[in-house]
Amino acid sequence: xxxxxxxxxxxxxxxxxxxxxxxxxxxxxxxxxxxxxxxxxxxxxxxxxxxxxxxxxxxxxxxxxxxxxxxxxxxxxxxxxxxxxxxxxxxxxxxxxxxxxxxxxxxxxxxxxxxxxxxxxxxxxxxxxxxxxxxxxxxxxxxxxxxxxxxxxxxxxxxxxxxxxxxxxxxx
Amino acid sequence: xxxxxxxxxxxxxxxxxxxxxxxxxxxxxxxxxxxxxxxxxxxxxxxxxxxxxxxxxxxxxxxxxxxxxxxxxxxxxxxxxxxxxxxxxxxxxxxxxxxxxxxx
Numbered sequence: 001x002x003x004x005x006x007x008x009x010x011x012x013x014x015x016x017x018x019x020x021x022x023x024x025x026x027x028x029x030x031x032x033x034x035x036x037x038x039x040x041x042x043x044x045x046x047x048x049x050x051x052x053x054x055x056x057x058x059x060x061x062x063x064x065x066x067x068x069x070x071x072x073x074x075x076x077x078x079x080x081x082x083x084x085x086x087x088x089x090x091x092x093x094x095x096x097x098x099x100x101x102x103x104x105x106x107x108x109x110x111x112x113x114x115x116x117x118x119x120x121x122x123x124x125x126x127x128x129x130x131x132x133x134x135x136x137x138x139x140x141x142x143x144x145x146x147x148x149x150x151x152x153x154x155x156x157x158x159x160x161x162x163x164x165x166x167x168x169x170x171x172x
Numbered sequence: 173x174x175x176x177x178x179x180x181x182x183x184x185x186x187x188x189x190x191x192x193x194x195x196x197x198x199x200x201x202x203x204x205x206x207x208x209x210x211x212x213x214x215x216x217x218x219x220x221x222x223x224x225x226x227x228x229x230x231x232x233x234x235x236x237x238x239x240x241x242x243x244x245x246x247x248x249x250x251x252x253x254x255x256x257x258x259x260x261x262x263x264x265x266x267x268x269x270x271x272x273x274x275x276x
Binding site for chain 2: 006009019035036039058059063073096099103123128135139151157
């Protein structure tokens with residue numbers, strides 16, 4: 001079983017690196033879908049069967065397809081050389097070094113803690129559902145309100161009725 | 173049964189998180205920034221799943237479902253904002269939106 005974990009982890013890391021360093025947005029999004037599928041394999045190996053299915057259906061199937069539709073609507077192929085011009089090494093080297101220092105810090109912190117393994121049966125979707133609708137019922141309702149606000153906000157922002165800017169912005 | 177040590181699993185989630193962080197800090201295309209935020213959300217959820225498996229409690233998986241809902245809302249609003257910005261400025265460069273910048 002362990003070699004499957006390491007293979008899936010390697011695929012996830014490499015495809016994520018390809019996704020954030022790509023020049024073509026569509027290719028990067030396809031790499032990101034591959035990364036999410038690899039993470040889903042990791043979840044499956046961690047005995048989180050329900051979450052592995054949700055990862056494929058919602059992340060890979062819905063959210064990423066939304067991304068791809070918007071990217072295709074925008075037709076942003078011609079901005080490739082502009083982005084290459086913005087990305088000079090001095091622009092990204094300091095941010096990458098600082099983030100890498102934080103990563104090394106995190107790895108050392110994880111390595112220094114002793115965690116005791118517990119051995120029982122795997123968690124089934126039934127347990128997740130019971131916990132979701134009993135202990136966390138109020139959170140389910142709050143996330144329903146959040147989704148409602150998201151629907152209204154996306155509808156409002158997505159409508160393109162007014163082409164005129166605000167009158168104060170026109171002076172600038 | 174998976175016998176990979178939990179440290180290795182947490183380090184995988186940490187590396188994915190920092191790849192997303194580097195993407196947010198480095199890229200100036202707004203589509204890529206939103207994608208990197210997705211990567212960071214996903215790796216944070218992965219830590220919940222790892223902890224849920226380690227302690228055999230369903231709470232971590234419940235938290236992942238909430239993260240999924242928040243992510244869906246964030247992507248919908250973010251993509252709508254990106255569309256509006258593109259229609260106003262004809263570019264996706266996040267440096268182009270500097271109308272609040274002081275000129276002096």
